[in-house]
Amino acid sequence: MNMVRWSQMMDHHFGIFSILLFHLTMIELLQPFRVASELISSYVPIVALAGDDVILPCQLQPAVSVSSETLLWIRPGLDLKYTYVHRDGQPMLMGQNPSYYNRTALFVDQLMNGNVSLKLFRVKLSDAGRYTCIIDSKKMEASVQLIVGAASTPVVNITGFDRGPVVLQCESTGWYPEPEVFWLDGEGNLLSAGPTETVRGPDDLYTVSSRVTVEKRHSNSFTCRVQQNSTNQTRETHIHVPDIRMHQQDDEKKAVVLFKRNQKVKEHDVSERSCEDDPMLNLKKKQLEDQGDQLESVTVL
Structure with a gap:
C-alpha cells in the first residue's frame, strides 16, 4: 500500500518536473525571437x-x-x-x-x-x-x-498722411532667430516695400522695421506679417487706413483752390497805397475780402 502511494507521488512530481522542464526549454528556444528594448x-x-x-x-x-x-x-x-x-x-x-x-x-x-x-x-x-x-x-x-526661438506681435503706424503719400511703418521687437517682414494688401497680395531694417540687441534678440508706401490702386486694409521659418513662428498686425482715394481727392481740391487764389492775387497785385489813392481799386479789394479771399501782398509793378 505504501509502495503504491510512493509510486503515485513520484509520478505526480515527475509530471510537474516535466512540465517545468518543457516551459524552460521553450523559453530557451524562443529567446532569439524576443524583441530587445x-x-x-x-x-x-x-x-x-x-x-x-x-x-x-x-x-x-x-x-x-x-x-x-x-x-x-x-x-x-x-x-x-x-x-x-x-x-x-x-x-x-x-x-x-x-x-x-x-x-x-x-x-x-x-x-x-x-x-x-x-x-x-x-x-x-x-x-x-x-x-x-x-x-x-x-x-x-x-x-x-x-x-x-522668440517672437512678438508687430506694431503698425501711419505716417505721412497729412503731407502727401500714405506711408505705413511696421516694427517688431524681440525676435530670434532673425525674421522676415512682408506687407500684404486686403486681398493677400504681397506689396513692394523698402528694405527691412534689422538691429540685434545685447540680449541677442532682433528688432525689425519696414515701411511701405500705399498707392491709390490699393485697398484700405493692409497687413504687416513677420515670420521666422526655422521656428515656424508668424505674427501679423492688420490696419485699416482711412479712405485713401478721398484723401487724395481732397488734396487735389485743395491744390486747385490754392491755385485759383494765387491767380486772383496775381490779377490784383497792387500796393496798399494804390488802393487808398484809387477808389475803384479800393472797392475791388473790399469785394474780394467779402468773398473770403485774402489780399496780403504789397507790391508795386
Whole structure:
C-alpha cells in the first residue's frame, strides 16, 4: 500500500518536473525571437519659445520599468554636460550644470512605463542644442535637437498722411532667430516695400522695421506679417487706413483752390497805397475780402 502511494507521488512530481522542464526549454528556444528594448527619442527637432516649458521625449520600447536605473540627460559641448541626473530613485544636484538647477524634471510616475522624457522649464535662448538621454546600466542612449526661438506681435503706424503719400511703418521687437517682414494688401497680395531694417540687441534678440508706401490702386486694409521659418513662428498686425482715394481727392481740391487764389492775387497785385489813392481799386479789394479771399501782398509793378 505504501509502495503504491510512493509510486503515485513520484509520478505526480515527475509530471510537474516535466512540465517545468518543457516551459524552460521553450523559453530557451524562443529567446532569439524576443524583441530587445530600444531607447527612442524624436527624429524631428523640438521647437520652443523663450520663457515656455518644453518636453524632450525619450521612451524605452517595448516599455520596461526604469525606476531603479541611473538615468542621465546630458548636453555635449558644455563644461558641465549633465543637465539632469536621476540615481537611487531621486534627482541628484551633484554634477548638474548650474544653468539647469530647478529647471529640469522627469515624469517619476511614468518611469515604470519606460518613460524617461525630460521636462525643461522656463526655456532660454542659450538652451538650444542637442540633448542625449542615457540609461546608464543598459548602455542605451538617444538624442534630440532643441531649437529655441522668440517672437512678438508687430506694431503698425501711419505716417505721412497729412503731407502727401500714405506711408505705413511696421516694427517688431524681440525676435530670434532673425525674421522676415512682408506687407500684404486686403486681398493677400504681397506689396513692394523698402528694405527691412534689422538691429540685434545685447540680449541677442532682433528688432525689425519696414515701411511701405500705399498707392491709390490699393485697398484700405493692409497687413504687416513677420515670420521666422526655422521656428515656424508668424505674427501679423492688420490696419485699416482711412479712405485713401478721398484723401487724395481732397488734396487735389485743395491744390486747385490754392491755385485759383494765387491767380486772383496775381490779377490784383497792387500796393496798399494804390488802393487808398484809387477808389475803384479800393472797392475791388473790399469785394474780394467779402468773398473770403485774402489780399496780403504789397507790391508795386
